Amino acid sequence: MKILARRLIPYFILLFLPLLASASSVRRVDMAEVAGSAQLVFEGRVIAKHIEHTPGSRAIHTWVKFEILDLIKGQYDQPSIELSFLGGTAGDLSVTVSDMQIPAMGEHGIYFVEDISRPLVNPLYGWDQGHFLVQFDKDLRRQTVST
Template sequence: MKSDKQRLLTILLLVLTSTLPLSTVYGASVLKITMDELLTGSEFIFEGRVLSVESKQTGPKRIHTFVTCEIKEIIKGEYPEQTITLRFLGGAVGNLTMAVSDIQIPRDGERGVYFVESLERNQVHPLYGWSQGHFTVTADDTGIERIMTSKNQPVTRISFDADSVQPSNETRRVKAFSRGVATGVTVEQNREETKGLPLNEFKQALRKRLNETNP
């Protein structure tokens, strides 16, 4: 089932795109999620490399961008092909532009770890929690591959619900809006002085938590 927050966003964006001209920027807000929600809410998680990024006009007042990725390693779920195409709302075709704030589309040639919410439903953003489900991979000067946020900020630690103090039921009802990273992801702003968590450690932590929650 599509989450309430994404269903409301989809309805809002469809109303906007049906009544406003193209070449418009649309606003969107996404609720902050935890790393556990990111793991359980994603149907498919994979490490991959972006092979191509192509924007197409998919309606009189709508543009989508199609990102085709090579699947290098599957962390959760199954997929029968070696490549997967993710569809994002927005993009530019000729002199027409459709932009949605907070949607960051993977770049051509980018490497990353991607948390796909659904393999069947077409959504405004295919990744769970939008940028919260989008991590990039960058090699440091020694060749070690390290995990970054979608904005290339070093991720130095990840933690799950069991690793932190549990909020009361009343507190859990109040959700903040996301700033691009999930709760449990520790990010350093100074990339020059800080190196991200090694990619292999990041993937091992995800698999360990998946095994704990799905014995």
């Protein structure tokens, strides 16, 4: 029986490998879905960041505070919002989530927030699909929006 089980293990791995491989992927969506499904959309600037490590756990969250420059969609009556992203470094403990871009200090962008009422690994809709940078293009002499 043990020999049979050992022989079947590689087949079980091959059977479940596609499920494991897709577990961390993010489905690509079009702009209409990003805009329609986001609870909150705003133009803002990153004004503060801090990292929290829950004692006794390996969870680390980077809290990013945004100054809201323009509310595009949703209800929010404060001049700033703080969003939690899984990951960061606290002392000698680091947590990294592959392919996640945590907004940088001073960054100016348009942010599509999936849900402000519950904690998510990345609060932006579709991860990078809900994260657009606003930058000044010197050649064009105007602001541009990019992913």
